[in-house]
Amino acid sequence: MDHTSDEATAPRALPTTRRPTIYDIAERVGLNPSTVSRALNKPGRINAETAARVQAVAAELGFRVNPAARALPTGTTGTYALVLPDITNPVHFDLIRGVEQVSRAHGRTLAISESQGLADQEREAIISLQPAVDGILVVASRLAPDDLTALATLTPVVAVNSVAPGLPSVVASIESAMSETMAHLHALGHRSIAYVGVQAFDINHRKWELLFAIATGLGMSIVEIPTAAPTVAGGADALPRVLASSATAVIAYNDLVAHGVLQAAHAQGLQVPDAFSLVGFDDIFSAALSTPALTTVKTPLRELGSSAMTILLDPERNRTPSLQRLPVELIIRDSTGAPPAR
């Protein structure tokens, strides 16, 4: 600042106050640092009175443990990482929040890294985060399942919305909702379905296979129309092929894709559900805002996040393969109706 000393001996004049250590406390209380450490961390195993005294001084000094210093002997850092393809995807909003709340409730720090939907970047993120964290949550992994499993040797990894052999994973249980969705469309009179899917996603295959099986079972025809990205643009892109398929009902990979289909249709003067019915996935907040409001399969995003984080925090469960399925629900709004008269 304005403190300019010409002393060659004055190395720095920054407004940097030194942080108090347990040594400072020990000195003030007249105890050994290790006793201070115990008083702060395992107050049960120490004289109640001294513990109180230590804590009082610690509070007075505004003491906070240095996590790095603690991490060295213990090998645990108290921070966990969340790796996901795309932070701006609204699907992740509530998921992140679920994760964050659980981690904060447990006094853990949460680090976030975006992989941009690229397998290499995802791997790099995991590897470089590993030495800094106690566990990693990987959302919608783009890595080959075995690949992800292999990365979990040094640090526990929990997979969210994808499954990897040998790892704990939590996914939305879409089975019942898919049946419900198809039944809903069937009841409205639809017999020909188009599914707008996004290739290369683990979960996309699950959705498609389910839909395919259900459609076959109900005697409905169904086609998969691939699009490049799980975005509004991706959905808009697919519209011409949707129309060419002459399906009367469209199920989109997620709400963003559905929004894209809807927007492109509007741009062509087509009305939904008059021209075709449309079902989204996830129930992101904008699903209720569009016109028509989207019929969609509501994924328990928040629970997905909190549940996965809870597993990750549990030293037992985070090393034990498991598959948790969370229930989803069909929200019927205005984008589905009777098929157009032929």
Add this chain to the structure above:
Amino acid sequence: MDHTSDEATAPRALPTTRRPTIYDIAERVGLNPSTVSRALNKPGRINAETAARVQAVAAELGFRVNPAARALPTGTTGTYALVLPDITNPVHFDLIRGVEQVSRAHGRTLAISESQGLADQEREAIISLQPAVDGILVVASRLAPDDLTALATLTPVVAVNSVAPGLPSVVASIESAMSETMAHLHALGHRSIAYVGVQAFDINHRKWELLFAIATGLGMSIVEIPTAAPTVAGGADALPRVLASSATAVIAYNDLVAHGVLQAAHAQGLQVPDAFSLVGFDDIFSAALSTPALTTVKTPLRELGSSAMTILLDPERNRTPSLQRLPVELIIRDSTGAPPAR
């Protein structure tokens, strides 16, 4: 990769593999650990050949520095924190992304903490994050400016979308866009404006004062209608008072609030912009998806984030008070039109 020397002495099968240290490298290369450290961090100050040898072995072993171990002697952790009121607010997403990309580009880890819009929780988050990070980005702070400044003595703090004396801060420069907005409404024939604001936000005052001054200058009447939260619900809440004000144009604190006003209006059978014109703020992605699509002031969210993070990473700038203003832009869509005939 598949280069696995099959020494029977080096199996790796258990889930708990030990991470290699510089000692392992040193031993393999026949050098002192300190030399290894130098070879890895300041390759210039060492024999090029040995440096290369060290790096080769490090790569082979998959060595990664232990950030905690490095943090102890250096006092820097390589992680930065982002503290914001509400992760699920779409406004923050592009901002987070901007921050995340800059921090990843610099090899830094980003920690995220949500303060739920509560000053106490914000303070607590900052204090508890402090010992673990090299700097903190505080978005839309709810703390008294001096309070925030006081917290910045131990760790550099950069304020985003709020200003604090003595700290670097970066805000959206709303002046020109506000003028443009008011001119737009004025040109359409509006003379009576309602601003739906959210109290207790620093930035809310700036918006209101600007609008007030501009309205006065243009000879338009204006009222502020406070609502509790910057959310869809908050906007819906305000509708009765908006209608009672008999304003012909409504400017909302942000797009979420605008969405709320819009939804509540629809629920009453009112059409926008027939019943009243509506302007949002931020241009979150759903602004283009609603019906009518929202006229809104587009905030450079992403740049806000990347710019703030860039400052935070710069040891010079992160300690120097500054105020950076980023340009914003009025996006005219379908929610503004001529005032209803009287």
Add this chain to the structure above:
DNA sequence: CTGTTAGCGCTTTCAT
């Protein structure tokens, strides 16, 4: 119940 004593893995003078 509390003090002693080693480290955790890395950086960093200070020698050589």
Add this chain to the structure above:
DNA sequence: ATGAAAGCGCTAACAG
């Protein structure tokens, strides 16, 4: 250019 040694702040045996 490299080695030796000390120490960052904390925890964890192991005494007493």
